[in-house]
Amino acid sequence: MPTVTFVDHDKSYEVETGKSFLELCQENDAPHAFGCTVGSCGTCRLVILEGADSVDAPTEDELETVEMCTDVEGARLGCQLVVKGDLVLRAVD
Helix, strand or coil: CCEEEECCCCEEEECCCCCEHHHHHHHHCCCCCCCCCCCCCCCCEEEEEECHHHCCCCCHHHHHHHHHHCCCCCEEEHHHCECCCCEEEEECC
16 A cells, blocks of 8 residues: 655555545545645645655646645645555645
8 A cells, every 4th residue: 555654744644546635634634734625726735755656647727726826846736636656745835
């Protein structure tokens, strides 16, 4: 099973391959904030430090939302991620 590690909080969680990052966080009370949960608000932005190849590439809609919310290069929306392998990430302020 893949492991998702939150470097900001020094916490890791095992997750079934193919589970959404949002579900992982909700089911484990993981330390990541969400707003709308559909990729519109940008509350759940994060940076994948390791394992970026373990999630699908961002859609055009995700990229547009990220662009409106932050100038951090490589930022992603947690609500749009499906975990396919190990991830190490941190939240974007």
